[in-house]
Amino acid sequence: MRGVWLADKTLDVRDDLPDPDGGDRGEATIRVLRSGICNTDLELLRGYYPFAGIPGHEFVGVVEEAPDRTWIGRRVVGEINAACGTCRACIAGRKTHCEERTVLGIVARNGAHAQRLTLPLANLHAVPQGVSDDEAVFVEPLAAALEIQDQVEIGTGHAVLVVGDGKLGNLIAQTLKLTGCELRVAGRHQNKRDLLEARGIRTMAAKEVRPGSFDVVVECTGHPEGLTIARAAVRPRGTIVLKSTYAGDTRVNLSSIVVDEITLVGSRCGPFPPAVDRLARRLVDVTPLIHATFPLSSAVEAFQYAAQSGVLKVLLDPEH
Numbered sequence: 001m002r003g004v005w006l007a008d009k010t011l012d013v014r015d016d017l018p019d020p021d022g023g024d025r026g027e028a029t030i031r032v033l034r035s036g037i038c039n040t041d042l043e044l045l046r047g048y049y050p051f052a053g054i055p056g057h058e059f060v061g062v063v064e065e066a067p068d069r070t071w072i073g074r075r076v077v078g079e080i081n082a083a084c085g086t087c088r089a090c091i092a093g094r095k096t097h098c099e100e101r102t103v104l105g106i107v108a109r110n111g112a113h114a115q116r117l118t119l120p121l122a123n124l125h126a127v128p129q130g131v132s133d134d135e136a137v138f139v140e141p142l143a144a145a146l147e148i149q150d151q152v153e154i155g156t157g158h159a160v161l162v163v164g165d166g167k168l169g170n171l172i173a174q175t176l177k178l179t180g181c182e183l184r185v186a187g188r189h190q191n192k193r194d195l196l197e198a199r200g201i202r203t204m205a206a207k208e209v210r211p212g213s214f215d216v217v218v219e220c221t222g223h224p225e226g227l228t229i230a231r232a233a234v235r236p237r238g239t240i241v242l243k244s245t246y247a248g249d250t251r252v253n254l255s256s257i258v259v260d261e262i263t264l265v266g267s268r269c270g271p272f273p274p275a276v277d278r279l280a281r282r283l284v285d286v287t288p289l290i291h292a293t294f295p296l297s298s299a300v301e302a303f304q305y306a307a308q309s310g311v312l313k314v315l316l317d318p319e320h
Contacts, residue, residue, distance in 0.1 A: 002318065003114025004299045007052040011045060013299050017054070020110065022118030028066035030076065030119065034293075035059040035112040036137040037306040037314045038167070039222045041105070043246050045303065049106065056113035056316075057105040060127060060136035068121055077139040079123040079272055080104040096269050113299060115318045125272045128280045134293075137315060138171070138286040139275045145171040146278075147270025148241055149179065152216055156180040161214040163230050164221035165192040165203065167289055167312050168243060172218055173201050174284045184214075186229065189310050195288050209233045219243060224250045236260040241267050289313045295320035 001017045022029045036058035044051050057080040063071045083090050083098035090098050104119065105111020127136045145168065154160060158181045162173050165187025173185050173196055185203045187193050193203040212235045219230040220243035227250055230240050240262060257264065278284045289312045294302035296318040306314040 001115050002296055003054045003110075004056065004296070004316075005053070006044060006055045009045060009047050011300050011303055013297055017114065020116050020118045023065065023067075025118070025120075026067050027118040027120050028071055028076075028124060029064045030059075030061040030078070030117050031064050032059050032061040032112055032115060032117060032318050033075070034133045034137045035316045035318070036141075037113075037303060037316065038141065040245055041113075042303070042307055043222075044106070046246075048245060051106060053105075054110035054112075054114045054117075055105045056111035057103070058137050058140045059112035059117070060133050060139075061112075061117070063124070064116070066121060071121060071124065075127045075133075075136070076124045077127055077136055077272065077276070078104070078119045078125070079143075079269070080106070080140065081269060082109060082120050082123060113296070113316055115296070125276060128276065131276070131279050134290055134315065135279050135286055138289070138313075139272060139279065140269075141168055142171050142175070142278060142284060142286070143270035143272050143275040144168065144243070144268065145175045145270065146274050147267050148172065148218060148243075149175070150271065151265055151267055152239055152241060154179050154181050154216060158182065158216060159214045160184070160216045160218070161186060161209065161230075161233050162218045162220065163206070163209075163226050163233070164219065164244075165189055165196065166220070166222065168220045169218075170196060170289060170312075171284065171286070172220060172243070174199060175278070176218075177201055178283060181216075186233075191310060192312070198288075199285065212236065214238060216241065222246055224248070227252060231256070231262075234260075234262060237262070239263040239265060241265045243267055286313075290315060293317055293320075 083095040084100040087099040102109035162185045217230040217234045218241040293315040
């Protein structure tokens with residue numbers, strides 16, 4: 001099988017990888033149609049987490065084999081956390097924090113930048129006919145964007161700032177706009193801000209952010225300095241939602257967090273059904289975020305392109 005192999009901060013495309021077989025674990029085997037390179041993939045390459053294997057967790061594919069044969073031939077996306085179902089976290093309903101979980105392309109499970117992958121049936125969600133392969137790749141990050149609304153009350157009258165105009169920032173902004181909040185996005189790239197303005201979302205440069213003027217600030221820049229901007233922007237007793245993951249440590253003045261009684265919320269994976277629904281109903285537009293599609297055989301070049309400043313989503317096509 002062909003796939004991208006990551007080890008020791010080095011990326012290669014290999015044609016000698018074994019075909020995954022989910023039968024022994026009661027999982028589905030899925031032929032990948034598209035996968036998306038995200039910032040987490042790039043941070044894994046920089047050493048954010050000691051992962052060795054096939055990276056990638058944003059994908060759409062077709063089920064080739066499954067314990068329940070009604071899934072075979074169906075186009076699907078998949079939640080990335082595979083839970084054990086029996087640990088304390090699972091019993092308490094926190095399956096995305098399962099104590100024994102594997103995470104697609106991130107923790108102890110080969111990922112989506114390959115011709116095939118395996119996942120439990122419980123992780124799969126069917127893709128409606130009206131949603132294209134390219135659009136379906138965005139279900140996972142769109143679900144992550146929607147997770148914010150499950151964690152923090154946001155609605156009419158709330159002043160909300162999204163710090164970061166990249167792929168995730170765009171999706172977060174589009175979903176938050178649907179709440180009716182007073183929304184602004186702070187970003188460094190005029191071309192990315194133009195995409196948001198075209199959706200009726202007001203933007204500003206980071207230097208234009210007024211200190212202490214927002215009830216909720218979402219940080220999704222992928223850079224440590226994004227937290228500095230977020231901290232300055234939030235009002236006393238406000239909330240900062242942290243979405244970025246990156247290699248290395250971040251400095252923050254914890255005393256100021258205490259004095260201003262700031263709430264910090266870490267936010268990771270989110271609900272797939274509403275993400276699929278938003279795409280199917282055309283409430284969120286992801287196609288302007290796609291900057292390039294590379295064949296899987298050119299994945300190294302695709303990663304290099306995706307790492308360039310100003311580039312948004314880069315897709316891999318295993319069947320090209």
